Amino acid sequence: MTFSTELWDAGATKVYDEIVRHPFITGLTEGTLDHDAFRYFIVQDSHYLRAYSRALALVAARAVDQDAVSMFARHAANAIEVERELHSSLLGSLGLTSADVDATGSGPTTTAYMSYLTATCATGTYAEAVAAVLPCYWIYREVGRELLKRSSPDPVYAQWIAAYGSEEFDAVVESVLAVTDRLGAEVGPGERDRCHRHFSTTTRYEWMFWDAAYRKLDWPI
Ligand SMILES: Cc1ncc(CO)c(N)n1
Ligand SMILES: Cc1ncsc1CCO
Numbered sequence: 546m547t548f549s550t551e552l553w554d555a556g557a558t559k560v561y562d563e564i565v566r567h568p569f570i571t572g573l574t575e576g577t578l579d580h581d582a583f584r585y586f587i588v589q590d591s592h593y594l595r596a597y598s599r600a601l602a603l604v605a606a607r608a609v610d611q612d613a614v615s616m617f618a619r620h621a622a623n624a625i626e627v628e629r630e631l632h633s634s635l636l637g638s639l640g641l642t643s644a645d646v647d648a649t650g651s652g653p654t655t656t657a658y659m660s661y662l663t664a665t666c667a668t669g670t671y672a673e674a675v676a677a678v679l680p681c682y683w684i685y686r687e688v689g690r691e692l693l694k695r696s697s698p699d700p701v702y703a704q705w706i707a708a709y710g711s712e713e714f715d716a717v718v719e720s721v722l723a724v725t726d727r728l729g730a731e732v733g734p735g736e737r738d739r740c741h742r743h744f745s746t747t748t749r750y751e752w753m754f755w756d757a758a759y760r761k762l763d764w765p766i
Contacts, residue, residue, distance in 0.1 A: 548729020556745030574695035586758035592651040596659035598624035603666035654757035676740035
């Protein structure tokens with residue numbers, strides 16, 4: 546079994562089923578999700594992508610193989626581009642600006658998820674860092690594909706779905722899966738357990754991120 550399949554089977558199978566039937570996701574394709582929940586999501590995702598980009602730059606710095614350094618560095622730059630382009634167009638459609646993003650700040654789930662990614666990529670091994678960032682790519686590819694099948698009557702939601710359900714994003718994810726599978730042959734048992742823990746933790750954060758948007762979760766105090 547490949548390392549990526551091993552990680553998914555142990556850490557993502559159940560959570561992924563919960564994600565695709567979460568009311569935020571079903572509301573996107575049915576067009577019933579209220580724009581306020583999607584606004585919350587896009588604003589929080591802007592904060593998330595800024596931190597995610599820096600986490601990917603840390604992964605790039607830890608990689609030894611030149612192709613992997615170059616790939617993660619490219620993805621770090623792309624995450625900033627996605628934040629600027631996809632989001633500014635979506636924010637515009639939703640009547641928001643990047644000043645609103647800054648004024649809102651990151652919510653509790655976003656902050657926790659960003660902190661976990663940053664800490665793991667800064668202090669873990671290369672394989673641990675890859676395992677921590679992998680669900681961000683992989684879950685979005687799977688969700689993007691699923692949503693593309695169902696599509697959405699709402700043009701704002703359809704635009705977002707098209708970005709993550711695209712062939713370009715699929716190719717990005719395939720190359721990260723290939724890097725992960727090559728690492729699988731190198732990691733010993735202790736490090737492997739830590740990889741599993743990071744992968745299942747960030748997978749759960751992916752579910753929590755949608756759930757926070759659905760409930761518009763704010764700091765309690
Ligand atoms: C929360 C979250 N996870 C993953 C992605 C895809 O990179 C994203 N844009 N946002
Ligand atoms: C994973 C990911 N999500 C948005 S951008 C990006 C990096 C690859 O383009």
